[in-house]
Amino acid sequence: MDYNALADLLFPGLDEEAAIAKIEADYPPRSLPEGAKVTRMAPSPTGFMHLGNLFGAIADERLAHQSGGVFYLRIEDTDQKREVPGAVETILKVFSDYELPFDEGATADGDNGAYGPYRQRQREGIYRAYAKRLVRQGKAYPCFCTEEELAAIREKQAAEKANFGYYGSWAVHRDTPLSEVESRVAAGEPFVLRFRSEGDPGRRTKFTDLVRGTMELPENDQDVVLLKSDGIPTYHFAHVVDDHLMGTTHVVRGEEWLATLPIHIQLFGAMGWKMPKYVHTAQLMKLENGNKRKLSKRKDPELALDFYQRQGYCVAAVKEYLMTLLNSNFEDWRLANPDAPLDKFPFNTKKMGVSGALFDIEKLGDVSKNVISRMSAAEVADRLTAWAREYDPDFCALLERDPAYTEAILSIGRGGKKPRKDIAVWSGAKEYLSFFFDELFTCDGAYPENVSAADAKRILDEYAAIYDPADDSGVWFDRIKALAERLGYAANMKDYKQNPSAYRGSVADVSMVLRVAVTGRQNSPDMYEIMRLLGRERVLRRLGSAAENLN
Template identity: 55%
Template sequence: MSEYQEMADLLLPDVTETPEQVLARYPRRELPNGARVTRFAPSPTGFLHIGGLFTAMVNRLVSKPDGVCFLRIEDTDKKREVADGVTGIIQGLSGFGIHFDEGRTGPDSEAGDYGPYLQSARRMIYRTFVKSLLAQGKAYPCFCTEEELSALREKQEAQKLTPGYYGEWAVYRDITLDQVKQNLSEGKPFVIRLKSPGSMERRVSFKDGVKGKIEMPENIQDVVILKQDGIPTYHFAHVVDDYLMGTTHVIRGDEWISSTPIHLQLFYMLGLKAPNYAHVSPIMKEEDGGKRKLSKRKDPEASVEYYREQGVPAQSVMEYLMTIANSNFEDWRRQNARTPISEFPFKLNKMSASGALFDLKKLQDVSKNVISLMPASEVYDLAADWAKQYDGELFTLLSRDPQYATAIFDIDRTPVKPRKDIGKWSDVRDYVSYFYDELWDGQYDLPQNVTPADAAAIVKAYREAFRPEDDRDAWFGGLKDLCEPLGFAREVKVYKKDPSSYKGHVGDVSGIIRVAVTGRRNTPDLHSILALLGKERVLARLDRFQKAMEAMK
């Protein structure tokens, strides 16, 4: 038995398997040629943020149509883990329509043949590969204390040298078996470090799926691969997991670019084939004329919970994220208005290499378009669900008569050119307010080109001629018949030819009726509104408006 093997047995006596035995339990996936296997691998250390959602979406898209996307929970940082963090991640992603082919499905459940998909449950797998490196002399125990490591860094800084644990600064790099035994007998804690074969003179290059070719200095650091508590570092765990789980494309935030030389070196040291890497740029925010990374601490919109509270539909958020994921998505969407996002030909190399700007105003515009294409029944269901949690009064009114509420949302919901008044469910209260006496403020947004006296006269004449049973054509014909006796042109074009002969035109007359009944100058189809409000309520509002105008004469 070699000294390295004896050292490995001494340090990790609980490990009895070999890497070959582990590899046999994880056969290569049988997928069509060119199929891609991706993963989303969050840590349960906080809320699901928009950057994580974005990365998960990209991973899901890249795996289409015939690959696999799985969810792995990287819970090796137990100190920062939050209660119900796993559940929050899974429910959060599901709420935005992101579902996985395999992986973690709950705090105590999973699906798939390549698990466990919870890193804390894979402890012995990592230790098996660490022991193999120890037995080959490619790793070693380090007994340095925090104080010793701090002193080492201070010396390096004083000499203006590259900081870290490497080369001659790696004091335990050539530790002997006897020294290991002595330190263990003294009860000294230790970590396991990789014995890096890197050189300052060499560089490593790789093709990044988003940023193209990247060339960087080779890793020279003897990085920790197993911590004192026996849990691996992210560097080591992800390398082992991604190989065993058959990941073909590691798509992650570009803060990991600097660590990629370490990861490529680990694959090499383990004798495993490295996956393709693609580093997604952070989502940016405009501030003071410049751009900065969207902050989980400073920006409420960084949390996906913000969109739930505001009532931005999950579909709208995903639609907007697609616009910043691939610049050609908007052109595709214009030509494929009702096609599912999953059918968009997404390309990693069409992503922004520098970071896309997150624009809440554009999100609102995108959301208005998304909601405009929903059937009225879906708008009702989603608006009522949101109101149930965030606006109790609105929920009571909407649920009191679902058929009436759905009919409100159905006005002008035409397939050719639907109105786009609602951008989020928190807009609904204002949108429907004049349909409910409990919400309508009774204020009038009067046009400046019609006097209160003429407004009163128009409403008085209309009230006498009002026939709620008229269809749209008969109703509008009746409006035209009112115009000339009141001094208004029956046709807009007639008025434009000789504006000095008229007080206005039929559009002004209908506009006054609109203001009288709704308080607003801009609403969906007026005939539909009158029909839905019903005769009694329309007449009551006309009377109220007439009295208000007469009082202003």
């Protein structure tokens, strides 16, 4: 085969060596500190951003930024059939919302950075130049198989119980004579460009993954497609070219890509380029009926990232929880550094798990409660209001009616060694805060079983007569204790426990009657602070309404 003639036939008018010289000059090695890592997020613009994208991106961002390197965004849009309008904007918004800043890459209206274009469909000329070089070297060839012919090959392989694929004797156009290629091209027959693999799956090649360590993988023998019939590259070819030119040092991707790794090892070797280091993350799993299974787009709404935005999971909490799955030592670090920002954690690929990472949404809720409990009232108010503005405008209007009041509500029980942990998601805050707003207040709580309706009414009536919002917390509680004693309830819990039959109940029962009347529930933050915030008029109105309902 005259490979020079074949190359010029398939790519007429293209001086690939001159083009490649210019390309390499346009993509010089990056000037970065020793040890700096260059990572990339490279999603397809399908409109669906999932938890796995964020899982890998957190690792990408940490590896790059804690080493003084570069984290960039590349859009892998080679499959036009799957592309969704506005998908790039969706990708950018997700990573902006999750506070993962790109140093360079695709933007909503172009590119930011010196190593673009960062959209693969805009890089067609680059791929063609390198593809022609491979043809000239005898490492790639045209394949004219139709879909029907490929299906027939697959049927025959199934009948013969042979491995599926386009390889060896099944690669029917691998050695097509130049004269036949010329006539087919002249007739306008479409073709794809395939890689001429010299691999043998009976041979093994060693490879070191930064998560899994040293592995032995079978060589690839498949003649994979490099360029599709429209001249656009496949993922296999495009990512090899782009990672070389853009100076990617570390590729973080899911373990499902391990099966294709022998192809990529082979392509980097054929191109004569140094491979980046690979970090294959464990798949996100879910426990169902005692068994682990992979999170599913069809079955699990929590796989989609917009689920967390709609529910109002705090961004910091989602990232913090995913870090517990990414690095086995993160939780110990967090216990030792409860107030440290996430970017102070020394992320390490050696601490990443090999087996499936079990995603537990209940644990995420617990992490979220902890994260929110460490925030200031002002920060909680800002984030809650921002969420409500988009997802619950009526609630937002209440929060924004008196911002100082909202912040004061959220200050109750905040700070100190044991802050309250009542809010896990912003969507749950409305119910938690409802009794602070007359528009949302309902009385659903039950009075203590040992307090009769007549006693409850007396407690409410008599407390209304003695309530004074000017009291400090000590005097406030002394009044409740005195009322309890006057009505036959133990003012001291110790006395009640020693001789419960001597009393109608305890001061705790009296307090609970007041709590239910004022908040509508049995569980709430500090009652003194609640009454102080509600103000005399509202407290008395609720006490009176509750007493009237007992008539």
